[in-house]
Amino acid sequence: MKKLLYVALAWLLLAACAKEKKPVDPADFHIIPKPASLTPGTEVLDWDNKKIAIIARTADEKNVGNLLAEFLKTKNLNATVTEFSDDADKIAFYTAEDPALGNEGYTLVVDEKGVSLTAAAGAGLFYGIQTLLQLIPENGKTVPYVTITDQPRFAYRGLHLDVSRHMFPPDFIKKYIDLLAHHKFNRFHWHLTEDQGWRIEIKKYPKLQEIAAYRKETVIGHARDADPKNPKDFDGKRYGGYYTQEEVKDIIKYAADRYVTIIPEIEMPGHALAALSAYPELGCTGGPYQAATTFGVFDDVFCAGKEETFTFLEGVLDEVITLFPSKYIHIGGDECPKDKWEVCPHCKKRMKAENRKNTHELQSYFIQRIEKYINSKDRQIIGWDEILEGGLAPNATVMSWRGEEGGIAAARQNHDVIMTPTGWCYFDYYQDTTSENEPLAIGGYLPVSKVYSYEPIPAVLTADEAKHILGVQANLWTEYIPTPEHVEYMMYPRACAMAEVAWTAKENRNYEDFLTRLDTHFKHLDAWDVHYAKHLQHAADSTVSKK
Incomplete structure (x- = not known):
């Protein structure tokens, strides 16, 4: 009976903790220049001791992927550019037209599946990774869950x-x-x-x-x-x-x-x-x-x-x-x-x-x-x-x-x-x-x-x-x-x-x-x-x- 009581209390404690988990305040995302729209999540991706796959297929995607991989190496993160991976520790690029975002806008999503970055052209992908780089703490290897939709005011x-x-x-x-x-x-x-x-x-x-x-x-x-x-x-x-x-x-x-x-x-x-x-x-x-x-x-x-x-x-x-x-x-x-x-x-x-x-x-x-x-x-x-x-x-x-x-x-x-x-x-x-x-x-x-x-x-x-x-x-x-x-x-x-x-x-x-x-x-x-x-x-x- 005591054992069942302890199990029930444990479940109640976990449930209470889950209810306490709240989205991060958008003000805690210190990105410059400020994005158009930012919706924070409640978790973080932890890339410590992980192999990160950067999924890139088009010429622009590979160009941006290689630039990102070079930077991640300076953070002692192991990243390689590839055309395919099922790994959750991945950064996937998607090139798709979106009239609302133009050629320089992007959508960046960080969640349990990894990182996905969608843009109509290479410039948008590039600006998306600049935002991603600012999400990584200077002395850390984590990325907070977030959804960002962004585009420039001026051409x-x-x-x-x-x-x-x-x-x-x-x-x-x-x-x-x-x-x-x-x-x-x-x-x-x-x-x-x-x-x-x-x-x-x-x-x-x-x-x-x-x-x-x-x-x-x-x-x-x-x-x-x-x-x-x-x-x-x-x-x-x-x-x-x-x-x-x-x-x-x-x-x-x-x-x-x-x-x-x-x-x-x-x-x-x-x-x-x-x-x-x-x-x-x-x-x-x-x-x-x-x-x-x-x-x-x-x-x-x-x-x-x-x-x-x-x-x-x-x-x-x-x-x-x-x-x-x-x-x-x-x-x-x-x-x-x-x-x-x-x-x-x-x-x-x-x-x-x-x-x-x-x-x-x-x-x-x-x-x-x-x-x-x-x-x-x-x-x-x-x-x-x-x-x-x-x-x-x-x-x-x-x-x-x-x-x-x-x-x-x-x-x-x-x-x-x-x-x-x-x-x-x-x-x-x-x-x-x-x-x-x-x-x-x-x-x-x-x-x-x-x-x-x-x-x-x-x-x-x-x-x-x-x-x-x-x-x-x-x-x-x-x-x-x-x-x-x-x-x-x-x-x-x-x-x-x-x-x-x-x-x-x-x-x-x-x-x-x-x-x-x-x-x-x-x-x-x-x-x-x-x-x-x-x-x-x-x-x-x-x-x-x-x-």
Whole structure:
């Protein structure tokens, strides 16, 4: 009788425990960017000492599976990619169309059967595994039961890097791509040419590698404080380099495997001193010129009146287009002083021949002519919002950086727009004004809180006009950022905030909730050896006055 009583009590105790088991609070899932829908379960998968089968059949599934297997090995988890397995310790990929999710959405299910990930295309599978990786504790080998359905808000989600003021090795460019891809950005804007250096090999014009890729020295400290005539204000060290076409191809392939499109930027008609140092006949005066040793905006630009200018740029673009599969080619168009054009006989002749009233309209001619050439190669141009001046090229997409006005004007003209205004998207600005150790920056003040607050669709646009806002991008100009570690310091954690602006639906965003998730996310950044601004872990919402 006692034995039966003990058995009955045991069953009652088990039943009571089962009733006590409750789903995990969704707030305990610290995923960045925040998913659209998350339903937690009550159990966990335990992969300790297990062999994990990654089920992948299509080319995209195998690509994503191999990337996942590589990462799991860093967690000392044994994973292999295979086409079939009945094992419960499995991660199964399914490619199936779902109009509600598009090509970048996914459904992730973790339960007693293992992990299943469904998406319409490789990009969706890739973003699904980025979420899965954030579900695995940094020092653990378990995955909580959960169902997540997710898709991005914007089609264009970009991060930019200027490698012309300061150059970074190919291995770091790959790490930069890894990090942006993990945070579900899908565009890498690679700024390759500037006054201070030309960074891409162009075989037709070897002097770009021999001369334009190098400057004789670099200003010490902030450019505004330097005396151009005082040698003590410069370091006296030759600086430069360039990426070979083979290196560029390798980086493009690396990005494509992670569903990132690289958009190259070849600056024109301004920011051209490095190119003019190699080919002085392309300037209005004929030179001599040298690559800039300080930072700012310079009067010497490509001559808009000489045919040689367009022959040169078309030759450059031919090689760039052959290398980069991107639909977009960025042609700059910003900060182009017109002083030399105003007095240049070649430019005056061009204005008269083309019936252009002023040099703003001459720049419009320049951009429209380049656009026509790029369109003939079945590509499209992106330009900074200055390309609106004098008349916008017919098929151009505008990056609005001088506030939102350029983007608003372009959208109202039925042109596509990428929002990247300085006040929210320029990560070369100071991010903290409380630390004495904050490194030199170009100026301004942009804390994490302000980045997170950004709404890319201006309220003044109609619903139809708003459809032209393709997305958002954060930019990093490197005048005062000489090392990879400094790049990471300026990018993170601000890029985490921008990732959520770009991916997560407006109604699902909450800054306090983001900060809670960010605390956990810092552990992932530590594991990936990211040199982020660690002092912002407890100062992310600093609101002290500008530096």
